[in-house]
Each structure stands twice: as C-alpha cells, then as structure tokens.
Amino acid sequence: MPGKNTDNGTEKDGFLHLIQRRKKGRLKVYIGMIAGVGKTYRMLQEAHQLLEAGVDVRIGFIETHGREETQVLVQDIPVIPLKNVFYKGRELEEMDPDAIILSRPDVVLVDELAHTNIPGSKNEKRWQDVEELLDYGINVITAFNVQHLQSMTDKVENISGIEIRETIPDKILNEADEVVNIDLPAEDLIKRLKEGKIYKGERAERALNNFFQPEKILQLRDLALRKVASQVEKKIERSLPATGRMQLERFMACISTNSESGKHIIRKTARIADYYHAEWFVVYVKTPREDVFKIDLKTQRKLLNNMQLARELGAQVITIREENIPRAVFRKAVELKITNIVMGKPHFSLWRQLRGKNYFDKLLKYLLDTEIDVIIVF
Secondary structure, three states: OOOEOOOHHHHHHHHHHHHOOOOOOOEEEEEEOOOOOOHHHHHHHHHHHHHHOOOOEEEEEOOOOOOHHHHHHHOOOOEOOOEEEEEOOEEEEEOOHHHHHHHOOOEEEEOOOOOEOOOOOOOOEHHHHHHHHHHOOOEEEEEEEHHHEHHHHHHHHHHHOOOOOOOEOHHHHHOOOEEEEEEOOHHHHHHHHHOOOOOOHHHHHHHHHOOOOHHHHHHHHHHHHHHHHHHHHHHHHHHOOHHHOOOOOEEEEEEOOOHHHHHHHHHHHHHHHHHHOOEEEEEEEEOHHHOOOOOOHHHHHHHHHHHHHHHHOOOEEEEEEOOOHHHHHHHHHHHOOOOEEEEEOOOOOHHHHHOOOOHHHHHHHHHOOOOOEEEEEO
8 A cells, every 4th residue: 555644534534624614625735755655545545535424525637647556446436527628639638627616526636736737728737726626615635746846846856857847836735724745665665666556667667767766765755754844833833823923034035137046046035934934025126227128028028937936936026116226125124024135146346346336235234233134045
C-alpha cells in the first residue's frame, strides 16, 4: 500500500466535520514529494470512507496512470463524466466544472491540480476550476507534487535539472483547510518503480535516470516535509487569539525594471515570508524616466510578469509614482509597518555618488532611527 499517513478514521472524521460547517467549499490537499508516493490512492481511500459515512462523493477527475491498485479503488465511486473538447482536429477529454456544479456533490475529487486545460476551456488551469467549485460551495479533495508550487520551481529545477512547466500558485496551499503530506522512503519508492507499480517500460527507465535518484528524492522529500510543517505552524498560529501572538514579521520586496533581479528578489522574499508565516508586499517605484512611453514593450511585459508572479506567490503588489526612490520606499515601509526590506545588491560607484544616485546609502539614512532591517539578495 503506497504512502504513509495518519490514522484514517481521524482524517475522515476531521474533514467530515469541516465540510459540514460552512457554505463555501472546503479544500483538502494531499501533497507529495514525487509521483508514485500514493496521493491519488489515499484520496480514493478517503472517498470510500466518506461514502460509507453517507457523504455524496464523486470523481471529477482522477488519473490512475494505469496503476492497478489505484484502478481498483476507482470502482464504486460515482464519476461525473468528462467533457469532449475538439482541438487541432483531435477529440480530447477534460474535467467538466459546469457538470460538477450542476451535480452539486458534497465532495468532488480532482487530481492533477497543476494541469493546463485545453485552449478554449473556461479556465486556463485546473486550479482555477477548483477555485470556482469552492466558490459554489462544493468541497474539493485534490493532490499535487511539491515541484509544482510556484515558489519551489527554481529549487526543484536546481535539484533535478528539469524545467517545471506547470505550476500552482502558493495561495492554493496557503488557503487550504487541510494539508496532508504523503511520504515514502526513497528506497521503497525506487522499489515500487522497478516493480512497475509507478511507470512501466521505457518511462520507468527514464524516471530512474532523472527524478527517481536517491539523492534527488531525499531533497524533494525535505522540501515537501518543510512545506507541510510550515502549513501546520500557520494553522496553529491562526488559532491563537491576537493578544497572545508575538509581533509578526512583515516583508517588503523592492523591484525595478531589471527582470532577472526582480524575479530572484520575489522568489527569495516569498520563501522567507513563508518561513516566518508573514505578510509580504512587492513595491515598484515608478519614476518619470520609466513612463510607459520611455521604456520598451519587452521591458514593460517582463515587469508585469514579475508582478503577476508576486501575486501568485501571495504578495500584495504596490506601484508608487515618485522621483525620489529611497524616500518612497521608506514612507511605504513605515505606512505598512514593515520589519524587513528585501532588495537587490546595491551598485556602488564614485560616479553615482557624485550624481547623488546612491539610493542604497540614502535609504539607510532614512532607516537610521527605525527598527526596519534590510536584506540584500545577491
């Protein structure tokens, strides 16, 4: 049986209690370090337990990958038919959110949350479908691997050497009502792969030569465990009365039209803020020199992409029109009660000093009598 988890009865009873409490749908996430640990298997197990408790549970979309033990569990769970979509002369199948909304089950299972829908679909991404289902009061149980979280893609790419194309904004995990990590030791996972229980044939060989290497699995496992531990800590913190809490950290990332630096600053701030369970902001000071008519379209597009990335990672994005950048940053930091300003490596030169353009030095002078710290991202 794939995956390790907590007591099944306790899990079922806990989620059952949640779905009976409020009108907006509840979201439960099974997260794993890698394919084959048993996320889908565990979802289906829970579905059977909820059915036995009299809950109307249905399958919106399940990907079995041809795994026999998973296919067996699909049996006896009502399925909402997929919709047929024609794309480039081919007939394809997609999950049908409208049919789910019309059926109005108590709980729907939605697998492969990072999936990109066929062009022309109502929503671009499956996670957007899930958000819509929740808004309609339908409870959702879903699953995905840690590699698909937007804040983790660069780390996972460094570990695996593989580009992660399909991503999920961190807000989905942050807003989940329950998060369960499905864990499996590396040696057990590799054994399952070699036995053909995850992939078969050439696909299994490719997996063994890429993601499914012990050292990579251990690093991915660490990312998943840390992410879930962070969610548990957030949940505990939210349950404490405001008077009993310590003063929370608040982070403000400062970006410019430098696309690569901005992306790095945003991702770094997202991870720090997540670690501290902190609210965070991204600030762009737009000077008259950076008017839309004075910077090229490519630069504008990259700046907007970075702002969208920040929003997907959970930041509030603020644009300030101001000539004096240090003053604008300082005033906004004070206004937002920021404890840490995150910025890129400052560029020192005699010429900038003579021209009065040493923004970092000026910002430090503004911050001299405050408790605000500065974090430099290299």
